[in-house]
Amino acid sequence: MNSDASPKTFPLRENELRPKRRRSAHTTLASHGEPWVWLMAGSLTLALMMIAGLLGLIVVRGSSTFWPVPLQLVQTSNGRESLGEVTRREEAIDATGPKPIPFTRRLIRIANFEITGNHFEWIDDRLITSESNPTWATAVERLEGGRFHGFPTRLLERGVAVAEGPEAAWEKFNELHPSVRIRWRSAMHLDHTDRGRLQRTLRNARLAVVQADLDYGNKSPQYFAAIKSEKQILQETEQAALSLDTQTSELREENAKWSFEFSTTSGETTTIPLESIVRAWQPNRIGLMQKMAVYASRWWEFLSDNPREANSAGGVFPAIWGTLAMTMIMALFVAPFGVLAALYLREYATSGPLTTFIRIAINNLAGVPSIVYGAFGLGFFCYFLGSGIDAIFFQASLVADNQPTFGTGGLLWASLTLALLTLPVVIVATEEALSSVPNSMREGSYACGAGKWQTIRRIVLPRALPGIMTGLILAMARGAGEVAPLMLVGVKKLAVDLPIDTEFPYIHASREFMHLSYLVYDVGFQSPNSQAAQPMVFTITFLLVTLIALLNISAIWIRARLKRRYVSQQF
Amino acid sequence: MLSKTTFTGRTRRRSTSLRVRVGDLVARVLITMGGIGTIVAVLLVCVFLLSVAFPLFRAPTIGPPRATLHDVTPTGPVALGADESGSVVWSLESTGRMMVSKAVDGAVLAVLTPDQTTLSHMTAVSVEPGTLDAVIGFEDGSFRTGRIGLESTFLAATDVPASLASIPKRGVGLDGDTIVFHSQTGQFSRIVPVCELLEPSSGVTGAPLQSVDCTKLTSGSLVAVLDSEGGIRVEFIESRRNLLTDEVIVTTSGAVITPTSMIPASFVRLSSLGDQVFIVWDNGLAERWDIRTIESPRLAESFNLTNAPTRIVAMEHLFGGMALAAADSDGIVNIWTGVRSDTATSSDGVTMTATKTFSGDGTAITALAPSPRSRLLAVASASGMLRLLYSTNSRLIQSLDTSDSKLLGGSASTVIISPRENRLIAATQNRMVAWEFNAGFPEVSFVSLFRPLWYENYPSEIHAWETTGHESFESKFGLIPLIFGTLKATLFSMLFAVPIALCAAIYSSQFMSSRWKNRVKPVIELMAGLPSVVLGFFAGLVLAPLVEQGLMPILTSVFLVPLTILAGAHFWQIVPSGLRSKWAGFRFALVSLVAIPLGCLCAHTASPTIERLLFQGDIQAWLDGRGGSGLGGWMLALLPFSGILAMLLLERLIGPVLRRVSQDWSEQQAALVLCGKFLVSVGLTLAIAMVAGMFFDSLRFDTRGGLFGTYVQRNALVVGIGMSFAIIPLIFTIADDALSSVPEHLRSASLGAGATPWQTAVRVIIPTAASGLFSAVMIGLGRAVGETMIVLMAAGNTPIMGWNIFNGFQTLSAAIATELPEAARGTSHYRVLFLAAVVLFFMTFVVNTIAEFVRQRFRRRFHEL
Numbered sequence A: 001m002n003s004d005a006s007p008k009t010f011p012l013r014e015n016e017l018r019p020k021r022r023r024s025a026h027t028t029l030a031s032h033g034e035p036w037v038w039l040m041a042g043s044l045t046l047a048l049m050m051i052a053g054l055l056g057l058i059v060v061r062g063s064s065t066f067w068p069v070p071l072q073l074v075q076t077s078n079g080r081e082s083l084g085e086v087t088r089r090e091e092a093i094d095a096t097g098p099k100p101i102p103f104t105r106r107l108i109r110i111a112n113f114e115i116t117g118n119h120f121e122w123i124d125d126r127l128i129t130s131e132s133n134p135t136w137a138t139a140v141e142r143l144e145g146g147r148f149h150g151f152p153t154r155l156l157e158r159g160v161a162v163a164e165g166p167e168a169a170w171e172k173f174n175e176l177h178p179s180v181r182i183r184w185r186s187a188m189h190l191d192h193t194d195r196g197r198l199q200r201t202l203r204n205a206r207l208a209v210v211q212a213d214l215d216y217g218n219k220s221p222q223y224f225a226a227i228k229s230e231k232q233i234l235q236e237t238e239q240a241a242l243s244l245d246t247q248t249s250e251l252r253e254e255n256a257k258w259s260f261e262f263s264t265t266s267g268e269t270t271t272i273p274l275e276s277i278v279r280a281w282q283p284n285r286i287g288l289m290q291k292m293a294v295y296a297s298r299w300w301e302f303l304s305d306n307p308r309e310a311n312s313a314g315g316v317f318p319a320i321w322g323t324l325a326m327t328m329i330m331a332l333f334v335a336p337f338g339v340l341a342a343l344y345l346r347e348y349a350t351s352g353p354l355t356t357f358i359r360i361a362i363n364n365l366a367g368v369p370s371i372v373y374g375a376f377g378l379g380f381f382c383y384f385l386g387s388g389i390d391a392i393f394f395q396a397s398l399v400a401d402n403q404p405t406f407g408t409g410g411l412l413w414a415s416l417t418l419a420l421l422t423l424p425v426v427i428v429a430t431e432e433a434l435s436s437v438p439n440s441m442r443e444g445s446y447a448c449g450a451g452k453w454q455t456i457r458r459i460v461l462p463r464a465l466p467g468i469m470t471g472l473i474l475a476m477a478r479g480a481g482e483v484a485p486l487m488l489v490g491v492k493k494l495a496v497d498l499p500i501d502t503e504f505p506y507i508h509a510s511r512e513f514m515h516l517s518y519l520v521y522d523v524g525f526q527s528p529n530s531q532a533a534q535p536m537v538f539t540i541t542f543l544l545v546t547l548i549a550l551l552n553i554s555a556i557w558i559r560a561r562l563k564r565r566y567v568s569q570q571f
Numbered sequence B: 001m002l003s004k005t006t007f008t009g010r011t012r013r014r015s016t017s018l019r020v021r022v023g024d025l026v027a028r029v030l031i032t033m034g035g036i037g038t039i040v041a042v043l044l045v046c047v048f049l050l051s052v053a054f055p056l057f058r059a060p061t062i063g064p065p066r067a068t069l070h071d072v073t074p075t076g077p078v079a080l081g082a083d084e085s086g087s088v089v090w091s092l093e094s095t096g097r098m099m100v101s102k103a104v105d106g107a108v109l110a111v112l113t114p115d116q117t118t119l120s121h122m123t124a125v126s127v128e129p130g131t132l133d134a135v136i137g138f139e140d141g142s143f144r145t146g147r148i149g150l151e152s153t154f155l156a157a158t159d160v161p162a163s164l165a166s167i168p169k170r171g172v173g174l175d176g177d178t179i180v181f182h183s184q185t186g187q188f189s190r191i192v193p194v195c196e197l198l199e200p201s202s203g204v205t206g207a208p209l210q211s212v213d214c215t216k217l218t219s220g221s222l223v224a225v226l227d228s229e230g231g232i233r234v235e236f237i238e239s240r241r242n243l244l245t246d247e248v249i250v251t252t253s254g255a256v257i258t259p260t261s262m263i264p265a266s267f268v269r270l271s272s273l274g275d276q277v278f279i280v281w282d283n284g285l286a287e288r289w290d291i292r293t294i295e296s297p298r299l300a301e302s303f304n305l306t307n308a309p310t311r312i313v314a315m316e317h318l319f320g321g322m323a324l325a326a327a328d329s330d331g332i333v334n335i336w337t338g339v340r341s342d343t344a345t346s347s348d349g350v351t352m353t354a355t356k357t358f359s360g361d362g363t364a365i366t367a368l369a370p371s372p373r374s375r376l377l378a379v380a381s382a383s384g385m386l387r388l389l390y391s392t393n394s395r396l397i398q399s400l401d402t403s404d405s406k407l408l409g410g411s412a413s414t415v416i417i418s419p420r421e422n423r424l425i426a427a428t429q430n431r432m433v434a435w436e437f438n439a440g441f442p443e444v445s446f447v448s449l450f451r452p453l454w455y456e457n458y459p460s461e462i463h464a465w466e467t468t469g470h471e472s473f474e475s476k477f478g479l480i481p482l483i484f485g486t487l488k489a490t491l492f493s494m495l496f497a498v499p500i501a502l503c504a505a506i507y508s509s510q511f512m513s514s515r516w517k518n519r520v521k522p523v524i525e526l527m528a529g530l531p532s533v534v535l536g537f538f539a540g541l542v543l544a545p546l547v548e549q550g551l552m553p554i555l556t557s558v559f560l561v562p563l564t565i566l567a568g569a570h571f572w573q574i575v576p577s578g579l580r581s582k583w584a585g586f587r588f589a590l591v592s593l594v595a596i597p598l599g600c601l602c603a604h605t606a607s608p609t610i611e612r613l614l615f616q617g618d619i620q621a622w623l624d625g626r627g628g629s630g631l632g633g634w635m636l637a638l639l640p641f642s643g644i645l646a647m648l649l650l651e652r653l654i655g656p657v658l659r660r661v662s663q664d665w666s667e668q669q670a671a672l673v674l675c676g677k678f679l680v681s682v683g684l685t686l687a688i689a690m691v692a693g694m695f696f697d698s699l700r701f702d703t704r705g706g707l708f709g710t711y712v713q714r715n716a717l718v719v720g721i722g723m724s725f726a727i728i729p730l731i732f733t734i735a736d737d738a739l740s741s742v743p744e745h746l747r748s749a750s751l752g753a754g755a756t757p758w759q760t761a762v763r764v765i766i767p768t769a770a771s772g773l774f775s776a777v778m779i780g781l782g783r784a785v786g787e788t789m790i791v792l793m794a795a796g797n798t799p800i801m802g803w804n805i806f807n808g809f810q811t812l813s814a815a816i817a818t819e820l821p822e823a824a825r826g827t828s829h830y831r832v833l834f835l836a837a838v839v840l841f842f843m844t845f846v847v848n849t850i851a852e853f854v855r856q857r858f859r860r861r862f863h864e865l
Helices: A026-032 A036-063 A165-218 A221-256 A288-304 A317-348 A355-364 A371-393 A395-401 A409-436 A439-447 A452-481 A483-487 A516-525 A528-567 B019-057 B444-450 B482-509 B514-528 B532-549 B551-574 B577-582 B584-617 B619-623 B633-655 B657-664 B667-698 B716-740 B744-752 B759-788 B789-794 B813-821 B828-864
Strands: A072-076 A081-094 A101-109 A120-124 A128-132 A139-142 A147-157 A160-164 A256-264 A269-273 A277-282 B066-069 B077-082 B086-091 B098-102 B108-112 B124-129 B134-137 B141-156 B171-176 B177-180 B188-197 B211-217 B220-227 B232-241 B250-255 B265-268 B276-280 B286-289 B298-304 B312-317 B322-326 B332-342 B351-357 B365-370 B376-381 B386-392 B397-400 B412-416 B425-429 B431-438
Touching: A026 A036, A026 B657, A026 B667, A026 B759, A036 B482, A036 B514, A036 B532, A036 B551, A036 B584, A036 B716, A036 B759, A072 A101, A072 A120, A072 B188, A081 A120, A081 A147, A139 A256, A147 A165, A147 A269, A160 A165, A165 A221, A165 A256, A165 A277, A256 B171, A269 B532, A269 B584, A277 A288, A277 B619, A288 A317, A317 A355, A317 A409, A317 A516, A317 A528, A355 A409, A355 A516, A355 B828, A371 A395, A371 A409, A371 A483, A371 B019, A371 B813, A371 B828, A395 B124, A395 B376, A409 A452, A409 A483, A409 B019, A409 B633, A409 B828, A439 A452, A452 A516, A452 B577, A452 B744, A483 A516, A483 B813, A516 B532, A516 B789, A528 B532, A528 B813, B077 B124, B077 B141, B077 B412, B077 B716, B086 B141, B086 B276, B086 B425, B086 B431, B108 B188, B108 B716, B134 B211, B134 B220, B141 B211, B188 B667, B220 B265, B232 B276, B232 B577, B265 B298, B265 B312, B265 B619, B276 B312, B298 B351, B312 B365, B351 B633, B376 B412, B376 B425, B376 B532, B376 B551, B386 B425, B482 B514, B482 B759, B482 B813, B532 B551, B532 B716, B532 B789, B551 B584, B551 B619, B551 B667, B584 B619, B633 B657, B657 B667, B716 B759, B744 B759, B759 B813, B759 B828, B789 B813, B813 B828
Parallel strands: B124 B211, B211 B265, B365 B412
Antiparallel strands: A072 A081, A072 A128, A081 A101, A101 A120, A139 A147, A139 A277, A147 A160, A147 A256, A256 A269, B066 B431, B077 B086, B086 B098, B098 B108, B124 B134, B134 B141, B141 B188, B171 B177, B177 B188, B211 B220, B220 B232, B232 B250, B265 B276, B276 B286, B286 B298, B312 B322, B322 B332, B332 B351, B365 B376, B376 B386, B386 B397, B412 B425, B425 B431
């Protein structure tokens, strides 16, 4: 590199004792390595762009799912009319002719699956003769069968029109719909919650009989007592079921009176029972405030309701609840044991090759793939421990229905598996927090006559607490986002029964549950209509990322506070 | 403790209070126990995984033999069988008597003499292993189909005869003529001997039948018979129940087969699908006839099973019906399977090929029995040896000497394996011996896990992972495709992620102001917290279609964007140095806001031209192998290498010259010359790649079929990009920490000695932090190896071997995630998946240990500095 390296190039002259020591401009430039620095800057930009792109995509697509988009009526030269939301426009190339011709096309969500047989339709822009946003175009979200797009014509009571024309029908609909929804909700509540409770009571009674048979034999007085009580419960539940039936059928009949008639672009009229309309809106007519109202109401449904239509519509409340329940129970397991192990390693164990080995092993375990923990959880918790527990305590269910209680995935096993998965993270974080408590503080405490435990409890742990909390929150963030092991140990596609609810014993440790992360996988990859479900996946992802970002940001915030505290407390 | 009173006169208690001491003790005990317990529990994960996988390699066990002496009959049993549980054995003797006895001690449970007058004239019997379907051939050339064997029916606990209620588990009891079996799980079942034969059908010539075979199909049963004069007939007996009258209508259809050889054949065997019949002669000649239309059989192929003078003595179908085991008089058992190939001479394009050979002890085989539930074979030879073989992995499971006079006292004439593979029964003319055995997991061995095997119906030996299918399907437990997939995923994602992450870390730690660095780092760390399922969804559903549509622009931008950045840097050098240092803060903005967008734009506009020049205007078609030369692929593959080569060459050849002549240049002049040099190196890069590509192309080497190939939407490229979202932040964070923790005095000293920041970074900081950077890469590698959701969602999950970057694959982790929930507990599939978990565990463990070890060294080194 150095220009003055070789004496051959600068033969010494008589009058010049030494060669001119001057760096050439070329060398100076090369020594700055500008091109390479630029390449590195490019790498960093790329990394940042990747994050920004991904997060931006998730935020934009996730938050726009529920925004009411105008319904466009498109007429094409072949006489077809399509009404729907324009989801995408793209450039394509027509290769059918002798020369490829570029053209633009749009993807329209035409809905009305039962009539059109499609949810989406590509329309070639070259064929469009007219496009408009008709005022009365209505988007209807239904309980089943997906979206419906049409124009309101009449509102019917038992098949007889009570309101004719779009305006009157729409007004009448808005007047009736809230009460119909309330009745539908109470019928659902009766059907699901109350009837479910009856069925569980009945099953418990039946299992009690089987259990009595197993415990005392089928000629024992206990067995007969169980049979007697089963009969009694059967009678009681039958009566209760009857009264439920009358209640629900009253509600249903009242609801069934009303239906809404729409005309579609293909000229047909379709009648939709009012009960099966979740909500309807007219995006071309309403103003910003009303759009906001629709947007908010769809978000509220998403956050608070049960899923519909193979999880691709409705809400994700059971999944949110399941994620929270699982993460909390995991934290309950992981916090004490992680802290115990770290305390032992840092404060009690004599440091030597063994502790070094253990430390390396624990560091390594933090890097072991989560799916390996999943396999362990399935084999050890579900099949080994769970089957053992079933054989001892829940034999009746196994004998009567061949249905394992703990011998299959569930909340407890999932939490334990994830606790094991995140334990190394917490141990490492806690150890770091403990070691960052200055030794001078410990020594000061000992000098004041405190015992070891007193020192740990009063001096070390409080100082290390923020660090421990950071580790724990990071572990929770990981647990909330981890899905591979959960697929093996208890997450289900659909489980409306919540793992923690108001029914005794409140925490149902053996229940399978739903999880936001798994929902992303399930709706995204196993949905029958993946294109229509994609916006939903983005929204779930958005929710999940927000949740995890909140956890992470709180960890970063705690870490920042912790640093400040230590800076001020160094002495 | 020296004195009771102190200087101040106050007495103080100086011993530690009991409460504190007890508290200390309790805390110590609890923390020690809890701590050690937790650590042990975490470490147990590996032990448990091993304990589940370990039984796969346990040797099979064979219990003590139970010899049973029957009434001596002149020819011994002609057919043997066992009930579903393997605890009751039946034998049909040539006199027409059917004996039912306990397998444990040979105690006779029942003796049946069904229709003895006709049965005593039988000359050939065939019972499908594991079923009751049988056909019997007689002296007069007629045959009868029917059901022979033991039928078990579930017995409610209340229906068990009182005298049998107390029989032990796995025991058999007899009450009157009721045989009751008590299973391991406590259920009772009744075992009923069955011997029902339909009306006789006539044969071909009236000569005694020599070989018969039958196959049960859903609509009826198919029978093939061969008589001693060589007459062969296939017949399909269809019984349909009339729904109104409940009458069974039997219709038969069939044909006589006239083989090409005039010598009487020695066996007929039907394929289990009922579409083929195999005719075998003594001298090893075999013919395969197509009988899909039963009325007109067609000769499909004739082939030689062995060469004279070796004779074929037995031939049976293996379980699943896709392979034949042929045993000869030299004691060799060959496994034959039909292989489809374009060069086949047979009428249906299938050639029977011997795929495996089990050599024996040189003595003739006397009996051959396939297992009714796996590819296990029991083979008896004339020396009295009884061997258990497994076809898939050519494994000799067990070999027994039965010639002992306490056992068979000779070679077995009939052998069977019970339906659940828990009993092996062999018989000679006057003896029958039953062994209790547990084959373990014969299909799994080191060979079947890690070596290529010749699976049924495959043209050659391959590595394969294929575990789901019908129960009669041959499971393929080769872990190599999964390990290969794991490595492929790791390689491609590391190729993408490592340069970006390391470069970004170096830039942020060495060239960025700390104010900006403190903003950038948390953003990248935020990405580290993104759940992998989100990345998987993004890669599989957003990125995959995007990459498929814009493959060419993306491939172009991989080269053009760095090129634009480099060009930008060269232009930047022309700017006077005063302004350059004044505007140094805008360098990052210039790169990110000007150079990269410009590069992308260039790539977008140039890609159609490049596609037309190199890939015939359609890269997907080119990848499919539809025309085009191999030049484009070579250019793509060689560009990075030729770039490096061109740079080195120029540096070596022109560098010294430039240094010599540039003494009196101004900076601008030097910068312009450097620009020129850059342009020359770009040209040289292209030229080298082109020439090398043309050279390889002229040798008829093509990258298609190797690195490139048919495009599949979910592929390694998509996984590489998707996975880099997970790995980049990980490597970046650790590498940045390592670089930042290089002691400041080294940096200051270097800068103080006149080195530029670039020289400081390259010659001081990076070498010092090298081990830290290495450990960052290793930790990234560990994450890539075990990543599940991204590969599950974006890799297509097809266990294909091949380096094609545009094709999918399956990794160990994805196989575990998708298949473990469906694998029944305790089966070989379940255990092999646990073995996969163990393999994954150790792969990551090794990588992480290396990383940890290097990191420890790195820390020590810093302490020394």
